[in-house]
Amino acid sequence: MKPPPFTYHAPRDLATALRTLQEVGAGGAGGKVLAGGQSLIPMLNMRLVAPAHLVDINRVAGLGGIGREPGGVRVGALARHAEAERSGAHPLLTRALKLVAHPVIRNRGTVVGSLVHADPAAELPAVLAVLGGSVRVARWQDGAAVERDIPAAAFFTGPMESAVLPGELAVSAWFPSLAPGAGCAFVEVSRRHGDYALAGVCAVVGPAGAARVACVGVGPVPVVVDVSAHAPDWAAAARAVREETEPDDDIHATAAYRRHLVGVLAERALREAAQEAENRGA
Numbered sequence: 001m002k003p004p005p006f007t008y009h010a011p012r013d014l015a016t017a018l019r020t021l022q023e024v025g026a027g028g029a030g031g032k033v034l035a036g037g038q039s040l041i042p043m044l045n046m047r048l049v050a051p052a053h054l055v056d057i058n059r060v061a062g063l064g065g066i067g068r069e070p071g072g073v074r075v076g077a078l079a080r081h082a083e084a085e086r087s088g089a090h091p092l093l094t095r096a097l098k099l100v101a102h103p104v105i106r107n108r109g110t111v112v113g114s115l116v117h118a119d120p121a122a123e124l125p126a127v128l129a130v131l132g133g134s135v136r137v138a139r140w141q142d143g144a145a146v147e148r149d150i151p152a153a154a155f156f157t158g159p160m161e162s163a164v165l166p167g168e169l170a171v172s173a174w175f176p177s178l179a180p181g182a183g184c185a186f187v188e189v190s191r192r193h194g195d196y197a198l199a200g201v202c203a204v205v206g207p208a209g210a211a212r213v214a215c216v217g218v219g220p221v222p223v224v225v226d227v228s229a230h231a232p233d234w235a236a237a238a239r240a241v242r243e244e245t246e247p248d249d250d251i252h253a254t255a256a257y258r259r260h261l262v263g264v265l266a267e268r269a270l271r272e273a274a275q276e277a278e279n280r281g282a
Ligand SMILES: Cc1cc2nc3c(=O)[nH]c(=O)nc-3n(C[C@H](O)[C@H](O)[C@H](O)COP(=O)(O)OP(=O)(O)OC[C@H]3O[C@@H](n4cnc5c(N)ncnc54)[C@H](O)[C@@H]3O)c2cc1C
Pocket: 032, 033, 034, 035, 036, 037, 038, 039, 040, 041, 042, 077, 099, 100, 101, 102, 105, 108, 109, 110, 111, 112, 113, 114, 116, 117, 121, 122, 123, 124, 164, 168, 169, 170, 171, 194, 195, 196, 197
């Protein structure tokens, strides 16, 4: 199928991009940002979305890059999955990215685009959520760019819904570093390699037993559970995680299967992360 008609904008600087988004963002079908296009183009072609304007940010200067900063890693809006994976800038991000789709998709898809897209089965929202990261968004207001940081806990508002408002552009994402001596893991089950997961769990375990997981595919947004109280009884922690999830039935799996699966994966992820933390301390 072909996409519905839209007006295409290709700004070359941030101010023009934000001004354009402000002009087309509010009212009617509004505008959409085009980043890697790996989710948006199929949705346009299937006519699941019909924006009147597409604002292609691929030529906007200054939106790329992956920067290690004190306390974490900042990923620019145009940094592709493959670039972030190759950079090895954050161990949990690197592990998660290996599970995202196929190399061809990772060459174009962006980390920030994946966060804004907010698919409940996607890996990167869970990574941002378990680390307590944030997304920086910008809009054009009173003749200048205005930014705000949205913490992960407030960013994912529903399936395929984020707190980014019409007229706003997500300019970067912030992934806090692991605490010294902490370990991490990301495990998932999908029907075929590269498919979206039926369920997945990422875990971070600190040297003093602080332990958090974020679950994928078992709720409308990433399900974050602090299981520090159960450490190091990871079987009990996994039971607690299972209790927190409310998956739905769909054509791929029943809710009961997904709930069982998320418990199995939580225990596996916590054991792997704890082992890594132990090895670091050794
Ligand atoms: C076959 C296939 C398999 C896939 N498998 C997986 C998988 O296993 N796991 C996974 O996580 N993903 C998977 N994906 C999705 C892929 O990771 C996408 O790249 C990602 O979801 C969106 O990133 P993008 O840069 O392509 O965004 P786009 O497709 O360009 O945009 C997606 C949405 O986000 C908005 N958006 C993007 N960037 C910004 C921004 N900077 N500011 C404001 N809004 C923005 C767009 O307007 C649009 O609504 C798969 C895709 C395909 C085609």
